[in-house]
Amino acid sequence: MRIIACAAGLAEENIGLMLPCNVIVYEKAGKTGVGIIKPTVAMGMINNEELKPPALGVEARLKNVFDSLL
16 A cells, blocks of 8 residues: 555545545444545545556555455
């Protein structure tokens, strides 16, 4: 993840405001829930096309983690 964060930082110096990608884990009614904001959505708020590749990379990794929980 560090390499992707570095690439994002080189593309947009203020991207650190959007990192790390938000992930929450919570318990409700005896069940565990996980919420993950899509990096493509978070970084999409900044109008910089150079952020798209690192956002897609982070999103793919987070999706793998999320899918492994199912």
